[in-house]
Amino acid sequence: MFKYLKNDLPASIVVFFVALPLCLGIAVASDAPPFAGLIAGIIGGIVVGFISGSEVGVSGPAAGLAAIVLAAIASLGYEAFLVAVVLAGVIQILFGILKLGIIGYYFPSSVIKGMLTGIGIIIILKQIPHFFGIDKDSEGNFVLFGGDNNIIADIIGIPQNLGLGSTIIAFIAMGILILWAQVLTKKHNIFNLVQGPLVAVVAGVIFYLLAKGSTLDVASSHLVKVPEPDSLDSFLGQFTLPDFSVIGSAEIWITAFTIALVASLETLLCVEATDKLDPQKRVTPTNRELLAQGSGNILSGLIGGIPITQVIVRSSANIQSGNKTKASAIIHGFFLLISVIIIPNVLNMIPLSVLAAILFIVGYKLAKPSTFKAMWNAGWKQFLPFIVTVLIIVFKDLLWGIGIGLAIGIMVTLWHSYKNSHFLHIEGEDVDDGKIKMTLAEEVTFFNKAAILKELDRLPENSYLELDVRKTRFLDSDIIEILEDFAFKARERNIDIKLYSERGIVENPESFIEFFKLRKLND
Template sequence: MFKQLNKDFPASIVVFFVAIPLCLGIALASGAPLFSGLIAGIIGGIVVGAISGSSVGVSGPAAGLAAIVLAAISNIGYENLLLAVVIGGILQIIFGLLKAGIIGYYFPNSVIKGMLTGIGIIIILKQIPHFFGYDNAPQGDWAFFQVDGENTFSEIFNMLNNVSPGATIIAIIGMTILVLWEAVLSKKGKFFKLVQGPLVAVVAGIVYYLVTKDSETFAISADHLVNVPVPDSFDSFVGQFTLPSFEMIGTMEIWVVGFTIALVASLETLLCVEATDKLDPHRRTTPTNRELFAQGTGNVLSGLIGGLPITQVIVRSSANIQSGGQTKLSAILHGFLLLISILIIPNILNYIPLSVLAAILFLVGYKLAKPALFKEMYLKGWKQSVPFIVTVIGIVFGDLLIGISLGLLVGIVVILIKSYQNSHFLHIENVEDGGKTVKMTLAEEVTFINKGAIMKELNKLEENSYLVMDVSKTRYLDNDIVEILDDFKVKAEERNIDIKIISERGIIENPKSYYEFFQKPKPA
């Protein structure tokens, strides 16, 4: 695992800088203590990272659970929420043991790509206000309708009248460093590969803040800096941990919240695993059942010491991949960096301008939502492009689960349409006597979905025609289709249509009962 340390350690630093504002922002958006987000980030990195079978996935508090956590805290209180997180973790462990991880593989690729692209667009849109020094919405509030009462676009319009010169200048400097580092300097020598551009940008941001803090025009205000809780003593540090209350463990409301957390966290994790595996340059496959077990273990520990619920998250995972992370060590190291930083240098972290971190996230978002991907999906045809676009729109104007659900629904509709179209093959042969022989070959599997297509073709048959229906290759013929044939038998007699059935059971002309024919045992 340590063979790739020269790549994993620089990547872990980038993920660390991305994780800090997200851990704090998601806690703020969830109505929970800020320290709870850091706890979840640390456990997600160290514990989940160590148990997980994912080479590049990174876990921590997830924006997708913020609304659930916020509602739960207002209804049952924070300590009871922690108990629900523990219960949710136990349920996830059970999901893993029951091998429920296979669910993630049933989501179409177009939806997964739409998820990545939608998240990339959301990252860019949400970071625009932070880039220019307007921070009414906390980092990690990814929903279209924000906790501050604004939405994604109204927040951007409000920012236009509240641009901070200092924050904007250092954001532009940071963006220049990042682009220059990646496009030019990283190819000039080992030093520029070992020391990552985001670290240099963050250091530049700290220096800028310290140099300009007394300037009336170019200073960066305190509300535009990272805000890590700073304990006065060891006792105050320990006091930030909260234990769950087990008094209401028998209450149905607690179990409902716990099951909801387990279900949503598991689904988000499985979707992220599927997406992360596609981003992985080595295309390694994450064992999903083990991932559920790892996430469940992390949530049990997080709930026991006062942390938010954990999932694998695409923002940190993609930042890890884009920064060259090769093994799970990068995720584990980022967790240790979070722990060490809040123990030793919380004051220094609080000098980091959020606009610099916004510049880092800008590049992460752009790499997820490159314009070339839209062209690629368009060229693949409507069956791929429509679910893709619907997923993107759903995520941008709703949230992750809304976008995924809409994309999946459209994907199912596409399957139904194609199944309707591909239920049979129709071939018309001319016969010497001037009549028509119509040969209809059914597919391997014909279900009730295909009723409409088959009925349409049967009703098109002309009088005095001859229908040859070949079901010899059909492995499953739904009873609904057999009933259609039985119903059509009356019309066939009235229109003088003769029917021959070719199947593995034999050949029969004008059967009296199609149901009895298809129910007969196959010949030995």
């Protein structure tokens, strides 16, 4: 696991600096103690990281659960709410034992890409006020419109409320990040080891110390806020134990099941998304992931933490920083633990505007203009669920966006199914010549994704696959992506592939991938 420490250590530092304000902010947005968010981040990194089979995913408190947690704490009280968190973890473990992790495969890639893009836009919008030093709200709270305290009102008020010091160091940090990524990393390996975000944070601390008391001073309200215990007793006093005397309450069980269901769905969607972002195209075992998340939530609830899920912001930052294994997620958890014990006063010198600059880059990579162009070029069947998911996530919330995007994706598929039935047919295995023959149906959609993945993963190493798509009229983009990924992995497993298509026979793996890219454009 620590074989690629030279890659994973720098990535863990980036994830740590991304996770720190999010752990605190989501806790505040949930009306929980800030320390509860740090507990969830530490357990999500160390405990879930060790148990999980994901090499790129990072777990911790999630903004998507903030509204549920806020309502539950208000209704139950915090000690009783912790009981629900523990029970939610138990339910998630049952989900894993019952092998319900396959649910995530039934979400079309257009919806998953819409989720990633919508989250990227939210990150950018939410960080604009922090970037200019005018917003005091937590990171977990996102409201575009409504009342006086919302993102649009903050953005409109930038000229009148501009924090000069915060803005200057934010632009300096942004310059460092761009220079590091576009120029310096190509010049020398040292710039790959020492990551740009770390340099930006150090520059932010130095700027804060030098500007203190001047006209460029960064106000304390625009700095990271980590609890600073003055003794062991005050540190231990931040932990809260659940009140198990309420375990018989129906409301506790309803809350627990709600948290378990939503947290599991968010995790599975994040797993699907991060597997697509993984440069090595590794596949996370979803049932094991549910077991890991359940174990993390049990422990988090037992010592006073809020619920945990795998989270896309930290996971994408991890991937974009060049991680190789899950060691980066585990190490980031230890960094969180060490920081809250040893250097909380140093962390409290980091300007939020510097972290906003880092998150700007993360958000942009999730919501690139090229993504919109690619989805538009893929046709209305892909673009409609994608753009609806994006808009509803931004203007409503994450779960509404995913739900409605999925509903539209299903309606589009049902419309196709009305015209042409679809199925997957395996022609035969272990035939006399030792070859495995797979024939795809006339129409294959994302409903067939789990079955195709299962059959392809079952293929033994050093085997020979004959894939026949001569009768296939419609091949969903999700299935094409699966076949492209399989062509990549087949080379590592020494699986030879012969593709029979209406255009002839394709045997070269590179030609195989190029064929499906062309097929995707034609569809």
